[in-house]
Amino acid sequence: MVLKFETKWEIPYVHSAGEHGTKFFEALKDKKIMGVKCPECGRVLIPPRAFCERCFVDTADWVEVSDEGEVVTVTVTYIKFTGLPDPPYATGIVKLDGADTGMLCLLGGIDLSDWKKVHETFKPGARVRAVWKEEREGKITDILYFEPVEG
Amino acid sequence: MKRVAVVGVGQTKFRTRRDDKTHPELTYEAMNKALEHANLEIKDIEAIAYGTMDPFDGIYLPERWDVTSGGIGKPFMKISTGGTTGMTTGLAAYEHVASGVFDIAMAVCTQRVGECVDAQPVLNTAVCPIFERYSGAGAISVAAIQATVHMHKYGTTEEDLAWVSVKDHKNALKNPNAHIKLDIGVEEVLNSPMVSSPLKLLECCPRSDGAVAVIFASEEVAKKIRDNPAWVIAETTISDNYYAGDRPDLSYWDTLAIAGRRLYRHAGVDNPKKDIDVAELYSPFTIQEVLELEALRFAEKGEGKDLAREGVTFPDGDMPTNPSGGVLCTNPIGATGLVRLAEAALQIMGEASYQIPDVNVSLAHAWGGTLQFHTLMLLSSKKKLK
Numbered sequence: 001m002v003l004k005f006e007t008k009w010e011i012p013y014v015h016s017a018g019e020h021g022t023k024f025f026e027a028l029k030d031k032k033i034m035g036v037k038c039p040e041c042g043r044v045l046i047p048p049r050a051f052c053e054r055c056f057v058d059t060a061d062w063v064e065v066s067d068e069g070e071v072v073t074v075t076v077t078y079i080k081f082t083g084l085p086d087p088p089y090a091t092g093i094v095k096l097d098g099a100d101t102g103m104l105c106l107l108g109g110i111d112l113s114d115w116k117k118v119h120e121t122f123k124p125g126a127r128v129r130a131v132w133k134e135e136r137e138g139k140i141t142d143i144l145y146f147e148p149v150e151g
Numbered sequence: 152m153k154r155v156a157v158v159g160v161g162q163t164k165f166r167t168r169r170d171d172k173t174h175p176e177l178t179y180e181a182m183n184k185a186l187e188h189a190n191l192e193i194k195d196i197e198a199i200a201y202g203t204m205d206p207f208d209g210i211y212l213p214e215r216w217d218v219t220s221g222g223i224g225k226p227f228m229k230i231s232t233g234g235t236t237g238m239t240t241g242l243a244a245y246e247h248v249a250s251g252v253f254d255i256a257m258a259v260c261t262q263r264v265g266e267c268v269d270a271q272p273v274l275n276t277a278v279c280p281i282f283e284r285y286s287g288a289g290a291i292s293v294a295a296i297q298a299t300v301h302m303h304k305y306g307t308t309e310e311d312l313a314w315v316s317v318k319d320h321k322n323a324l325k326n327p328n329a330h331i332k333l334d335i336g337v338e339e340v341l342n343s344p345m346v347s348s349p350l351k352l353l354e355c356c357p358r359s360d361g362a363v364a365v366i367f368a369s370e371e372v373a374k375k376i377r378d379n380p381a382w383v384i385a386e387t388t389i390s391d392n393y394y395a396g397d398r399p400d401l402s403y404w405d406t407l408a409i410a411g412r413r414l415y416r417h418a419g420v421d422n423p424k425k426d427i428d429v430a431e432l433y434s435p436f437t438i439q440e441v442l443e444l445e446a447l448r449f450a451e452k453g454e455g456k457d458l459a460r461e462g463v464t465f466p467d468g469d470m471p472t473n474p475s476g477g478v479l480c481t482n483p484i485g486a487t488g489l490v491r492l493a494e495a496a497l498q499i500m501g502e503a504s505y506q507i508p509d510v511n512v513s514l515a516h517a518w519g520g521t522l523q524f525h526t527l528m529l530l531s532s533k534k535k536l537k
């Protein structure tokens with residue numbers, strides 16, 4: 001028999017969004033999603049960033065992208081993990097119209113109890129749109145989740 | 152570059168918890184096993200590359216504690232690249248010797264994921280704190296979103312993936328160091344609880360405590376140490392973007408494919424299926440073995456799903472993968488990559504717990520980060536393939 005001792009890390013951090021992130025989050029308050037365009041490869045990048053990692057050049061122009069787009073992928077988590085959302089929750093990637101990269105996000109607005117139905121509704125290519133928080137604070141969670149676009 | 156071989160490997164038993172030992176005591180156990188295997192003493196080790204992935208262990212930079220096992224007074228460097236850590240630590244030790252700076256160097260990795268009562272909140276801190284963390288993403292969900300795309304694009308089924316789990320679990324039964332020992336069939340996998348769809352509990356790795364050490368030696372020294380060393384034929388490592396949404400196609404691991412082509416070109420491998428006898432792949436989730444088989448050209452795009460079900464990747468198949476039981480049955484995360492390298496070396500030496508007959512060439516792989524890093528090493532019983 002050996003003894004065991006319980007310890008815990010509780011360390012607060014305050015992260016900088018950087019200048020590009022700040023512009024993105026400020027725009028969220030007006031229900032706008034902003035990306036940046038790489039002058040070399042021409043990709044519109046979300047999240048916006050000061051340089052294109054592939055071309056190693058400064059990004060130049062700001063581009064507003066749509067709050068609608070298509071599902072790239074989805075998964076529904078059914079197990080509770082410490083500090084993570086209460087299950088079930090659907091995590092996915094959505095590629096917004098006008099953007100060349102996807103956004104890691106939550107998908108919702110439908111019953112998540114049957115994963116096969118969720119995967120059918122949110123299958124790759126399915127159209128979705130952002131559901132915005134009523135009182136926006138300039139945080140990524142101003143987009144509550146992406147819901148299916150009927151039709 | 153000088154020619155280098157693996158001349159000794161040591162692994163602890165991997166378990167949910169190793170309450171019998173402290174952090175450096177686990178390191179000490181693995182190092183002694185490797186030294187014993189190579190018939191060397193600690194004074195023979197000229198330099199140490201050490202790997203772990205913070206902060207699973209709840210100790211800030213655990214290398215400060217683990218260096219006390221054999222590292223005092225020696226050149227010592229720490230490597231940390233997420234799940235790739237173990238392989239990249241092996242690469243660092245290899246390069247210590249290949250560069251000609253040292254004749255004998257050791258890679259050692261220790262990780263206590265079991266002491267962390269829940270690994271997913273740690274893995275959630277790996278994604279961007281202000282853009283991505285709220286989504287609940289952890290390692291399991293990141294693998295699950297790969298599976299979703301592969302299933303949609305290629306019709307990969309839950310049963311196809313379950314066969315990967317059945318294979319790894321059957322293999323682990325023969326490995327005394329393996330953590331999870333379950334004799335299961337496809338039905339048990341399919342009926343296990345859903346974690347992150349479509350991945351079920353028996354398609355996901357455990358959290359393991361343990362340590363592993365691998366000793367590299369230059370050609371002249373290696374020949375004196377043992378008559379069955381595992382020669383390093385080629386190695387490479389590659390990185391990709393940080394954000395998960397930047398990946399152009401989650402159904403194909405493009406960076407691994409690039410790294411694989413580099414590796415094969417350096418080694419003179421034309422046909423990986425024919426030229427490589429066994430592979431130890433970093434597949435903590437069933438889908439990832441499928442993606443790795445395709446990226447490394449053991450299968451065509453979309454056809455990796457068939458290999459376990461058809462028996463190709465079982466030990467008696469044409470392309471055995473993870474005869475050790477793999478990452479699916481044992482995952483001390485920052486040490487896991489070096490376990491792949493250790494097991495690939497044992498296959499060349501003819502000393503693996505589940506030995507594949509007549510192995511001349513073995514491949515070791517690890518991935519890490521947000522599907523972001525890959526490290527590969529090719530080993531052989533011959534000094535050169537061609």
